[in-house]
Amino acid sequence: MRITPQRSAIYKAVLEHGDHPTASEIHKWIARDMPHVSIDTVNRTLHSFHDMGLLNIVEGEGGPRRFDPNTRSHHHLHCDRCGKIIDFYSDAADNMPIPPEVQNDFIVERKRIVLSGICRECMNANDASGSGT
Amino acid sequence: MRITPQRSAIYKAVLEHGDHPTASEIHKWIARDMPHVSIDTVNRTLHSFHDMGLLNIVEGEGGPRRFDPNTRSHHHLHCDRCGKIIDFYSDAADNMPIPPEVQNDFIVERKRIVLSGICRECMNANDASGSGT
DNA sequence: TGCTATATAAGAGCGTTTCTTATATACTTC
DNA sequence: GAAGTATATAAGAAACGCTCTTATATAGCA
Known part of the structure; x- marks a missing residue:
């Protein structure tokens, strides 16, 4: 898997954010530094990280998916x-x-x-x- | 809370369906007997049942909400x-x-x-x- | 330098859930 | 039993999250 600026930013954001963020929250978070990253890239990247075992998807009762970097x-x-x-x-x-x-x-x-x-x-x-x- | 034919049918369907159904599955299930019930009524009713403690929302990693009548x-x-x-x-x-x-x-x-x-x-x-x- | 594989952006599309509004139904009061 | 009131429903619109499609961009390789 290639390391791109977007992916670095997304992973860093999940770590920094702390409180099990949603894709949308990550998207807003990294918009400060990289305003042109699309929500689709965030979602796809989080999904890739999950497939690689880099982060978990938190169990929840509906609502948007939340991610957890604690392994x-x-x-x-x-x-x-x-x-x-x-x-x-x-x-x-x-x-x-x-x-x-x-x-x-x-x-x-x-x-x-x-x-x-x-x-x-x-x-x-x-x-x-x-x-x- | 009023007992209506729709609500009876929805609760009965959740019990009969067994496998933690989604609102959409309940909607299809009761359509055999009551083809004019709207998906909104199903969703709203399941939500009301949940508020009353009659059923649980199953934890899940995204996807549509699933309901559980096992108390x-x-x-x-x-x-x-x-x-x-x-x-x-x-x-x-x-x-x-x-x-x-x-x-x-x-x-x-x-x-x-x-x-x-x-x-x-x-x-x-x-x-x-x-x-x- | 040119080629190939991978990644991204932007917009469209889809499914789920919620909201709005008008109509229908059940209960209450007289 | 009739009128009034509160609640419930249907239908469509809208919001939201997520995914797909396509064209463009970028990195790595020959």
Whole structure:
């Protein structure tokens, strides 16, 4: 695979952006330096990176695809309020036994735990607005 | 919420369909009996059911939204080949400890394990085509 | 330098989801 | 039972994300 200015910029943007960006967010992000990169190039490049194992596509309940440059084994917290996705690490999760009936009927290649709920910032936002005695 | 013929048909279709259908699949499914139901009604109704906790939206890596009427605590197998999603149950998964640093910064309301790999049918399809000595 | 393979930009096209508006239906009140 | 009110639906338009097509540009190679 050729290294082009666009691809460097896209990969750098995914790393810098941090919060599991969408193709559209990457597109806007790199527009500061390279205003002529098309959204199609961003999408195609992210897809190529995914095929190469350079980044993951984050699980989600619809909405635009989000990308994740973290290649360590990790898991996700999804905030129901703000939509933020936070990485976390857990040996217990990584080593969790897989039920025998699953092992018989399925070759497991990846394991991901998804916890949904409310993140600290949304908790605090809630406290600030609703706690006056 | 009012019970209408459309809503009954849509809920019945989700239950009968079994394999985590999309709105479009539900739309086609009920068209046999009710050919004038619009895709918008199907989408809106599925969304309402989701808000009421009657069904879940399945986690996925893009593509159309898929719905799940199974309200028991369960987890999912995703086949990378055919895209099928299979429910499974696991006490180990349900009781898996949550890391303390997560508990401090996040209120966990739902827990879902997602295993990705190859399902039995795709395994067999592969054997059948590729095993002749 | 010329050739070939790969990459990109721009616009078109497609599928999914949502919005808008008019009509239809069920429930409530009198 | 009739009129009024709130909710639901159908149809089409629109928005959005993603992919495809085609022409152009670029890098690597002979």
